[in-house]
Amino acid sequence: KAGVTQTPRYLIKTRGQQVTLSCSPISGHRSVSWYQQTPGQGLQFLFEYFSETQRNKGNFPGRFSGRQFSNSRSEMNVSTLELGDSALYLCASSLGLRDQPQHFGDGTRLSIL
Amino acid sequence: GQQVMQIPQYQHVQEGEDFTTYCNSSTTLSNIQWYKQRPGGHPVFLIQLVKSGEVKKQKRLTFQFGEAKKNSSLHITATQTTDVGTYFCWSNTGNQFYFGTGTSLTVIP
Numbered sequence: 001k002a003g004v005t006q007t008p009r010y011l012i013k014t015r016g017q018q019v020t021l022s023c024s025p026i027s028g029h030r031s032v033s034w035y036q037q038t039p040g041q042g043l044q045f046l047f048e049y050f051s052e053t054q055r056n057k058g059n060f061p062g063r064f065s066g067r068q069f070s071n072s073r074s075e076m077n078v079s080t081l082e083l084g085d086s087a088l089y090l091c092a093s094s095l096g097l098r099d100q101p102q103h104f105g106d107g108t109r110l111s112i113l
Numbered sequence: 114g115q116q117v118m119q120i121p122q123y124q125h126v127q128e129g130e131d132f133t134t135y136c137n138s139s140t141t142l143s144n145i146q147w148y149k150q151r152p153g154g155h156p157v158f159l160i161q162l163v164k165s166g167e168v169k170k171q172k173r174l175t176f177q178f179g180e181a182k183k184n185s186s187l188h189i190t191a192t193q194t195t196d197v198g199t200y201f202c203w204s205n206t207g208n209q210f211y212f213g214t215g216t217s218l219t220v221i222p
Contacts, residue, residue: 033210043156043201043212056208090155099144099163099205104155 002027004093004105012111018079021108025072025093031055032074033102034066037088046089049074050096078110086112117142117204119213127221132189134216136202144204145178145185150215151198159187192220 005024013019025032033056034046045058049068068074072093078085088109092102118137126132136145144163148156160169162178162185169176175188189196197220202213 035212042214045210045212048210056205056210058209092156099146099161101146101158101161102148102156102203103158106155 004091004103006089006091006105006108008108009106010109010111012113013081014113015081015083017081018077019081019110021076021078021089021091021110023074023076023091023093023105025074025091026103028095029093029103030072030096031094031100032068032072033092033094034074034076035090035092036060037090037107038086043090046076081112083112086110117202117211117213119200119202119216121216122214123217123219125219125221126192128194129191132192132196132218134187134200134202134218136185136213138183138204140206141182142185142204143182143206146203147176147185147187148201148203148212149198150201154198156201189218192218194220194222196220 007022031050033048035043037043046060047054047066048056052068063079066076088107090104090107092104094100094102120135146161147159150156160176165182166180167178173190177186199215199217201215204211
């Protein structure tokens with residue numbers, strides 16, 4: 001079956017703009033988590049959505065938001081972009097029960113100029 | 114806040130040598146997962162440990178969960194060039210998910 005699909009793969013934005021990233025989970029998976037990966041900070045947890053509700057949240061400012069649709073697809077939005085937001089954004093899907101393995105997409109590489 | 118520290122940060126080994134990475138937490142973990150990320154790739158799930166003192170094996174890979182559930186290790190016997198990548202541990206506590214800082218493994222043929 002198809003894996004986790006993230007679009008777009010690459011994105012270039014300027015400071016102050018906003019951006020929306022998309023994640024389509026594996027069919028049947030109801031949980032989608034988002035992570036930010038940078039060389040300096042490693043992999044940091046943004047938030048997790050399950051059945052259209054944010055179930056868990058990391059320590060990122062309110063500029064980072066997300067949502068999940070009834071088909072489990074998820075979007076992540078970052079407003080008022082800063083240079084430090086340049087990163088690889090990864091989403092992962094799982095069945096949704098606690099402690100299930102996560103399946104990652106290839107990520108969206110976001111560059112802020 | 115809680116952090117999951119991994120050591121070493123980098124490891125260079127000759128092909129055929131063994132490799133071990135360690136994850137340490139200041140608090141008790143409910144479970145721990147291990148992931149491998151190849152250069153330019155995304156993390157791929159390897160295994161999950163849940164029980165205190167649990168040991169699991171996958172071919173040349175051995176995973177352990179500490180008795181106090183505050184640490185874990187991944188050991189690779191007789192490394193191969195295909196083992197190259199960064200190995201991460203992952204856990205969750207309350208409403209937070211944590212990845213370890215990662216250990217980057219280079220295998221010299």
